[in-house]
Amino acid sequence: xxxxxxxxxxxxxxxxxxxxxxxxxxxxxxxxxxxxxxxxxxxxxxxxxxxxxxxxxxxxxxxxxxxxxxxxxxxxxxxxxxxxxxxxxxxxxxxxxxxxxxxxxxxxxxxxxxxxxxxxxxxxxxxxxxxxxxxxxxxxxxxxxxxxxxxxxxxxxxxxxxxxxxxxxxxxxxxxxxxxxxxxxxxxxxxxxxxxxxxxxxxxxxxxxxxxxxxxxxxxxxxxxxxxxxxxxxxxxxxxxxxxxxxxxxxxxxxxxxxxxxxxxxxxxxxxxxxxxxxxxxxxxxxxxxxxxxxxxxxxxxxxxxxxxxxxxxxxxxxxxxxxxxxxxxxxxxxxxxxxxxxxxxxxxxxxxxxxxxxxxxxxxxxxxxxxxxxxx
Amino acid sequence: xxxxxxxxxxxxxxxxxxxxxxxxxxxxxxxxxxxxxxxxxxxxxxxxxxxxxxxxxxxxxxxxxxxxxxxxxxxxxxxxxxxxxxxxxxxxxxxxxxxxxxxxxxxxxxxxxxxxxxxxxxxxxxxxxxxxxxxxxxxxxxxxxxxxxxxxxxxxxxxxxxxxxxxxxxxxxxxxxxxxxxxxxxxxxxxxxxxxxxxxxxxxxxxxxxxxxxxxxxxxxxxxxxxxxxxxxxxxxxxxxxxxxxxxxxxxxxxxxxxxxxxxxxxxxxxxxxxxxxxxxxxxxxxxxxxxxxxxxxxxxxxxxxxxxxxxxx
Numbered sequence: 013x014x015x016x017x018x019x020x021x022x023x024x025x026x027x028x029x030x031x032x033x034x035x036x037x038x039x040x041x042x043x044x045x046x047x048x049x050x051x052x053x054x055x056x057x058x059x060x061x062x063x064x065x066x067x068x069x070x071x072x073x074x075x076x077x078x079x080x081x082x083x084x085x086x087x088x089x090x091x092x093x094x095x096x097x098x099x100x101x102x103x104x105x106x107x108x109x110x111x112x113x114x115x116x117x118x119x120x121x122x123x124x125x126x127x128x129x130x131x132x133x134x135x136x137x138x139x140x141x142x143x144x145x146x147x148x149x150x151x152x153x154x155x156x157x158x159x160x161x162x163x164x165x166x167x168x169x170x171x172x173x174x175x176x177x178x179x180x181x182x183x184x185x186x187x188x189x190x191x192x193x194x195x196x197x198x199x200x201x202x203x204x205x206x207x208x209x210x211x212x213x214x215x216x217x218x219x220x221x222x223x224x225x226x227x228x229x230x231x232x233x234x235x236x237x238x239x240x241x242x243x244x245x246x247x248x249x250x251x252x253x254x255x256x257x258x259x260x261x262x263x264x265x266x267x268x269x270x271x272x273x274x275x276x277x278x279x280x281x282x283x284x285x286x287x288x289x290x291x292x293x294x295x296x297x298x299x300x301x302x303x304x305x306x307x308x309x310x311x312x313x314x315x316x317x318x319x320x321x322x323x324x325x326x327x328x329x330x331x332x333x334x335x336x337x338x339x340x341x342x343x344x345x346x347x348x349x350x351x352x353x354x355x356x357x358x359x360x361x362x363x364x365x366x367x368x369x370x371x372x373x374x375x376x377x378x379x380x381x382x383x384x385x386x387x388x389x
Numbered sequence: 390x391x392x393x394x395x396x397x398x399x400x401x402x403x404x405x406x407x408x409x410x411x412x413x414x415x416x417x418x419x420x421x422x423x424x425x426x427x428x429x430x431x432x433x434x435x436x437x438x439x440x441x442x443x444x445x446x447x448x449x450x451x452x453x454x455x456x457x458x459x460x461x462x463x464x465x466x467x468x469x470x471x472x473x474x475x476x477x478x479x480x481x482x483x484x485x486x487x488x489x490x491x492x493x494x495x496x497x498x499x500x501x502x503x504x505x506x507x508x509x510x511x512x513x514x515x516x517x518x519x520x521x522x523x524x525x526x527x528x529x530x531x532x533x534x535x536x537x538x539x540x541x542x543x544x545x546x547x548x549x550x551x552x553x554x555x556x557x558x559x560x561x562x563x564x565x566x567x568x569x570x571x572x573x574x575x576x577x578x579x580x581x582x583x584x585x586x587x588x589x590x591x592x593x594x595x596x597x598x599x600x601x602x603x604x605x606x607x608x609x610x611x612x613x614x615x616x617x618x619x620x621x622x623x624x625x626x627x628x629x630x631x632x633x634x635x636x637x638x639x640x641x642x643x644x645x646x647x648x649x650x651x652x653x654x655x656x657x658x659x660x661x662x663x664x665x666x667x668x669x670x671x672x673x674x675x676x677x678x679x680x681x682x683x684x685x686x687x688x689x690x691x692x693x694x695x696x697x698x699x700x701x702x703x
Contacts, residue, residue, distance in 0.1 A: 061500075065504060113484050113485075113488075164677075164680065164684070168680075168681060168684030168685065169684060170632070170680045170681065170684050171628065171629070171632060171680075173431060173484070173625065174625050174626075174628050174629045174632075174676070174680065175677060175680060177622055177625045178622070178625070178629070178673040178674075178676045178677045178680075179677060181622060181669075181670075181672075182670050182673045182674055185666040185667070185669050185670045185673075186666070188666045189664055189667060192664075192666070193664065312492070315492075319485070352499060352500040352503040352504065352509070354495075354496040354497070354499045354500040354503070355496070355500060356496070357492055357495060357496025357499075357500075358493060358496045358500065360492055360496070361489045361490070361492040361493035361496065362489075362493075364485060364486075364488065364489035364492070365475060365481075368481035368482055368485040368486055368489070369475055369479040369481045
């Protein structure tokens with residue numbers, strides 16, 4: 013053994029590395045096929061429901077599946093909706109990686125929108141800083157608010173689903189209260205804040221490309237940065253490694269010397285900061301002010317986005333665009349064929365159910381691999 | 390302040406507490422059974438919503454509140470079977486399946502109501518039948534008590550009876566003890582021949598039955614119509630009641646009553662000159678604060694027991 017030439021050794025290593033890479037590519041390909049299969053099945057279920065309803069099912073489904081591309085302004089709506097969804101999906105995926113069911117994105121989003129708007133309205137800021145300062149303030153606020161359920165879960169072992177939903181309810185009421193009583197200008201009979209200063213508005217894509225792209229705006233640049241930042245955090249820092257370790261086996265992570273409580277709490281908080289950016293986008297990009305019901309339930313749509321992406325930050329933009337496409341398509345379907353847009357929610361539920369059931373497929377696959385390995389021995 | 394106090398100590402207020410607690414007590418008891426079997430039922434919310442919707446629609450079209458009740462319970466049971474199948478058979482994460490069922494219930498109920506009435510917000514166009522209210526002779530003539538205890542909806546009485554029945558079932562019957570054993574230590578239970586899967590299916594189905602009764606009360610007692618997402622988090626508050634009640638039927642009942650009282654208080658204060666948003670924050674604030682206090686108290690007690698144990702063992 014001692015005399016084994018170094019060359020064969022490194023050759024073997026290269027060979028091994030290529031085998032692993034091939035395996036990994038095969039694994040992702042299977043994932044891709046399974047995910048696409050899931051989507052197809054869910055869409056078929058949706059179609060069967062539409063058929064059963066019997067109101068021009070073909071026209072309705074055509075509107076759902078091709079609607080967003082049929083007009084330029086719908087394309088803009090799609091981009092704008094996806095911008096928020098991708099951020100929410102990223103937020104959810106961070107906690108999901110640690111196997112924490114953080115449903116607080118909705119609350120963090122509202123806190124982010126509120127903080128960004130208040131800073132933009134009351135702090136005079138030059139261009140560029142007018143965007144960066146409210147953005148950072150909102151992220152800090154989102155971080156702090158999400159710290160609460162994180163602390164409750166990590167240190168007190170309080171059920172995070174209950175705590176995040178209750179905190180969402182508190183924030184939603186607080187948001188309304190502050191908006192109606194302190195931010196609505198006197199004499200305005202619509203309950204909304206004043207328009208934000210132009211220095212604090214994300215430039216619209218419509219102005220840049222001179223096309224009717226609705227309210228889609230340059231916040232997509234922020235999204236790209238956040239996607240890469242979350243990817244680096246999760247895949248290339250020890251913190252991300254610790255989160256994934258906890259997700260894989262919390263006890264093992266603890267024995268390995270990871271401060272699991274601190275990491276779990278921070279996973280919530282960082283998710284909150286990311287979701288808050290979604291709120292910033294709504295306040296400073298889409299509406300340019302605060303309005304009642306600004307989140308429109310977006311906070312809960314992140315679950316399906318994160319799950320379809322298998323919590324991989326680099327895939328979240330793709331799944332976010334996909335799911336947002338369905339949402340916009342659903343709206344168009346409702347307007348043109350009067351089939352309720354809630355069919356999209358039904359499709360969403362089917363997707364989540366099928367993906368959770370796929371843990372079975374993974375289980376079978378690992379068992380088959382193990383058996384193959386044993387056979388080799 | 391004076392008027393607020395007067396409101397709180399009135400018979401109407403106590404009667405309101407019983408009424409608004411009903412759709413918390415029932416799902417909380419359901420959540421308790423599921424929790425004790427080791428299968429958390431996150432889908433309580435969706436089950437309540439589905440049965441609330443089915444109850445109204447079926448009662449309107451069949452002119453029978455009992456068929457409405459039956460339909461509501463049946464659909465909730467179907468959801469329990471789906472939850473059980475995905476979790477127990479396909480080994481899917483029960484929390485994610487529960488969340489999916491909640492999303493499904495929220496979307497599907499709005500979809501169906503829109504289909505039938507053309508209205509997305511609520512089914513107010515259809516006048517639902519309601520579950521009967523019950524007047525108790527003799528008691529109804531006692532001042533205060535009569536106003537509180539008599540004339541409540543049938544399901545409100547059921548909620549309190551159910552608490553006793555659930556206690557009896559869990560602690561005094563073979564099946565109930567098996568269910569708790571499965572939750573305590575599935576491997577040990579399996580080793581003495583208990584069918585873990587069957588016990589959890591049973592627990593989820595009982596859980597669905599109780600959640601369905603809560604949902605029916607919401608739409609066919611509390612009010613007489615279905616409204617989109619009308620459960621508004623009650624399924625989750627019910628889960629909180631399970632933890633706060635130390636996973637015991639009586640504790641769960643008391644915790645649900647506390648949340649109900651917070652809810653009733655917010656309804657009563659709503660009549661006074663206080664911003665409604667602040668008032669509506671009371672139930673969730675009470676829930677979060679009590680979760681925190683309960684967890685701290687539990688931790689302290691554990692630490693104390695440990696210290697005492699160490700002292701005696703030295």
